[in-house]
Amino acid sequence: MNTPNTNSNSGQLDQAVTGADMKAALEGVSVFYGEVVGLSRVDLGLQSGITGMVGPNGSGKTTMMRVMVGLISPEEGRVRVLGRSPFLDAQVRARITFVPASENFYPGLSGRKNLEVAFMAQGRHRPEARDLAQSALELVGLVKDGRRRYGTWSRGMRQRLKLGLALAGDSDVVLLDEPFLGVDPPSRRALREHVLALGKQGRTVLVSSHVLHEVEALTDLVGILARGRLLGFGKVHTLVRKIRDDHPHRVVLHVDDPRKLGQALLGLSHIQELKVVGSKALEFVTVRPESAYRELPGLVLKTGVVVRRIESLDHSLEAAFAHVTAAGSRRL
Structure with a gap:
C-alpha cells in the first residue's frame, strides 16, 4: 500500500472540478480481498445531488465508499474525487464525509463530545468544533x-447524530452507508428529511441501502450493485423501461369477468403465462409489453x-433489482 502524499495545492484542487464536471468518478476500479472480489471493473460518475446505490449485503457497497474516501487503494483502475486521488491527497479527504454503517462514536462520551472530537479530527480548532x-x-x-452518554441512545438517534456531522460540516462529498x-x-422519516437537506445544499451525496423504497424516496438516480459488479446505473424510469422491454413483464388486471378477458388474451402470441386470481383479477406475463398495452384496449x-x-408488477426499482441480482451478472 502506498504512503499517502499530503503535499497537494488547494487552489489547484478547486480548479480541478468546474461546472457540471463529475465530483467523483471510479474508472475500471477493482478491489480484491484475497480470492474474494470486492469490486470488479466498476465505472461510476457522480455529480451534485443525491445518488442511490442498492445491492444485497456483501455486494460491494461499503467497499465502494471506502475506496472513494481513500481508506482502500484499488488494485485496478483509478478513483478521482474533486479531480484528485483521495488515497494520495489529504486535502481531498478533508472534503469528504463518510458515515459508515458501523458504529464510529465512543459510547462513554456524550453525543456533543463525540461531535466535538469528530470535528477536531477533521482539523477544526476546539472553539470551532464546539x-x-x-x-x-x-x-x-x-x-x-x-449531554447524555452516546451508549444510552437509540439506533435512530445515533443515525441522526451521524447525519448531523455531515450537515453541520462543509464537506463537498458525503457518503452514507446504510x-x-x-x-x-418514525426515525426513518426524520433521517430521510436530513438526507434530502444535504442534496438541496448542492452536495454530492451517495446513499447505499438494501431498503429499495427508501432510496426511491430520496432520488431517481440509482446504481444496482451485486457481487462487486455495477449491473445498472441511471434514472429509475430508464432502468425499469429496460426491464420492461428486455424481460418478461407481469401485469395484473382487476376486472369484472377475468375468464372472459383471459380467453381473448390467450390468442396473443406474446402472452407467456396467464392465470385467474380469485374472482375479479387476471394475471398475465408478456414478452412484448408494448404490444400488450397497445392491444389491450381493443380486447376490452x-x-x-x-x-x-x-x-404492473415489474414497474419498479424493486423489479429491476430482482432481475439483475438474481444471477449476479445480468446487466441492464
Whole structure:
C-alpha cells in the first residue's frame, strides 16, 4: 500500500472540478480481498445531488465508499474525487464525509463530545468544533439529548447524530452507508428529511441501502450493485423501461369477468403465462409489453369486460433489482 502524499495545492484542487464536471468518478476500479472480489471493473460518475446505490449485503457497497474516501487503494483502475486521488491527497479527504454503517462514536462520551472530537479530527480548532457540534445537534433535533452518554441512545438517534456531522460540516462529498439500517419508521422519516437537506445544499451525496423504497424516496438516480459488479446505473424510469422491454413483464388486471378477458388474451402470441386470481383479477406475463398495452384496449372493447385497475408488477426499482441480482451478472 502506498504512503499517502499530503503535499497537494488547494487552489489547484478547486480548479480541478468546474461546472457540471463529475465530483467523483471510479474508472475500471477493482478491489480484491484475497480470492474474494470486492469490486470488479466498476465505472461510476457522480455529480451534485443525491445518488442511490442498492445491492444485497456483501455486494460491494461499503467497499465502494471506502475506496472513494481513500481508506482502500484499488488494485485496478483509478478513483478521482474533486479531480484528485483521495488515497494520495489529504486535502481531498478533508472534503469528504463518510458515515459508515458501523458504529464510529465512543459510547462513554456524550453525543456533543463525540461531535466535538469528530470535528477536531477533521482539523477544526476546539472553539470551532464546539460551535459545529452545537449546530449539528440543532440541525437534527438532539440538543436536549446532547449531554447524555452516546451508549444510552437509540439506533435512530445515533443515525441522526451521524447525519448531523455531515450537515453541520462543509464537506463537498458525503457518503452514507446504510443510513436506515435498524431504524424504526418514525426515525426513518426524520433521517430521510436530513438526507434530502444535504442534496438541496448542492452536495454530492451517495446513499447505499438494501431498503429499495427508501432510496426511491430520496432520488431517481440509482446504481444496482451485486457481487462487486455495477449491473445498472441511471434514472429509475430508464432502468425499469429496460426491464420492461428486455424481460418478461407481469401485469395484473382487476376486472369484472377475468375468464372472459383471459380467453381473448390467450390468442396473443406474446402472452407467456396467464392465470385467474380469485374472482375479479387476471394475471398475465408478456414478452412484448408494448404490444400488450397497445392491444389491450381493443380486447376490452371487444369483450365488453369492465377494467377497474391495471397493475404492473415489474414497474419498479424493486423489479429491476430482482432481475439483475438474481444471477449476479445480468446487466441492464
